[in-house]
Amino acid sequence: MKRVFQLAVVLLAFLPAISFAQDKKAAWPEMKEFHAVMSTTFHPAEEGNFAPLKEKAEQLFEAAKKWQKSEIPANFKPTETKEALQNLVIKCGAVKKAVEAKKNDEELRRLITEAHDVFHTIAGECRRADD
Secondary structure, eight states: OHHHHHHHHHHHHHHHHHHHHHHHSOOOHHHHHHHHHHHHHHHHHHTTOOHHHHHHHHHHHHHHHHHHHSOOOTTBOHHHHHHHHHHHHHHHHHHHHHHHTTOOHHHHHHHHHHHHHHHHIIIIITBOTTO
16 A cells, blocks of 8 residues: 555656646647658658659648648747748648649759758747747
């Protein structure tokens, strides 16, 4: 019984830390969804495999638009994030159009890299300094 009590005390002692950690980084599901598509298109393209990008260009564009429409969490700078998301939609739209126009791989690499850079701007520079 003494062991159970000790375990309960330890767990209760960590409860505020667990709760604070969850509050500190607000979940943004649309960002995670976009990243899932971006990572499966950008990284293969980096290595010269453009098939995933060509297959998922529409999905990438739709994920960017969905992310743009979502509510910006409090731990992100609203103005900068809104502007960067607008830019991301434009960049992903350009990728989609380039794929549809059957542009060459170097053009696709340039465009997906630009979109990837905007993603990293949002994920990094658009966060508030206290994060």
